[in-house]
Amino acid sequence: MSLSIDLAEIPNQPALADLRRVGSHPDHWYPLAWSRALKPGRAIGVQFAGAPIVLVRPKSGPVFALEDRCAHRQVPLHAGVVEGEAIRCCYHGWTYDGSGRCIDVPYLGKDKLPNGVRAYPCRESGGMILVYPGDPERLDACRFPQFEAATDRRYKTRRFGKIVGCHYSFMHENLMDMNHQFLHRRQMGQIKPRYLGRRVGTDWLEIDYTFARTAGKQPIGEAAIFGARKGPAVQHGALMTIRTEYPYQILKIRAGDDQPVMDLWIAYVPLDAAQRSNRTFGLLSVRKPRLPGVLDLAWPFICWFTERIFTEDRWIVEQEQAAYDRQGGNWNQEVFPVIRELGALLTRCGRPPEPTLGA
Secondary structure, X not given: OOOOOOOOOOOOOOOOOXXXXXXXXXXXXXXXXXXXXXXXXXXXXXXXXXXXXXXXEOOOOOOEEEEOOXXXXXXXXXXXXXXXXXXXXXXXXXXXXXXXXXXXXXXXXXXXXXXXXXXXXEEEEOOEEEEOOOOHHHHHHOOOXXXXXXXXXXXXXXXXXXXXXXXXXXXXXXXXXXXXXXXXXHHXXXXXXXXXXXXXXXXXXXXXXXXXXXXXXXXXXXXXXXXXXXXXXXXXXXXXXXXXXXXXXXXXXXXXXXXOOEEEEEEEEEOOOOOOOEEEXXXXXXXXXXXXXXXXXXXXXXXXXXXXXXXXXXHHHHHHHHHHHHHOOOOOOOOOHHHHHHHHHHHHHOEOOOOOOOO
């Protein structure tokens, strides 16, 4: 697959720190659970980069998020009982409200209540529960992500995501570099991407592509997304724009007008402290055709098609992580300048690795 790009167009980046050791910066809003996963009067345990967090949905009132530990014996609060607008630890019954304050110890006077636990800012939007795990003093400067298509009645949205066994940076690279379409040849036929250019800012990078199918037939799932329109893989013309807007990624496909035919918003939430696994949260929105009900009929094909593509992407990035772990470092010989620039952005915006002992 040829690469239609002038390698001199974008200056080479200087040598970077090992990107696979750069952490996701906590001073952003991250989805930690789907709204539908947390029923009224229940609590669930989640994680952000090794930090255990409990999400609590009272039977009345908004969801709140706390450290997932009781200040008494450190057992997980998500195993407790939701009572009113508070959660009671399953062990000795210590009770915490949405601010993390301990409001009741059954065998202790009210004037002797101990300190509570940390509370995290928490909001629901786009069918997700998002938490801000960063510095509270920087919360006001942090913009909340927008899910325009997912809340637009002109679109039908699929919410998807799984745990992926790799550092989040592999996910950013995979989506940004569409020269990997050879991986999907069994699903999509032979696709040739054409790089059109990129735009870059302090915390974002945006790239444009068009595509042409050089062999094979258009899959049913792709045809369902584009309906009567010619898909971007049929001929050069439809425009795909991919944007890393730290820490999120957005992909939009336009086919002849300003309104995207497809809109994808995606976030990669690190699970373990070493950030060698992430949970993906994706909102895939497809614009409804003028004829009512057509998209609903096609929806199973779209879900099947996109799930197979995601499964292949998941497998390949996990192979990259396995190679990194086996080799003990980054041996990549990257020739696409956009990906080198993406690495610089992720390094610049992320959390630097902790210094090793003796360094």
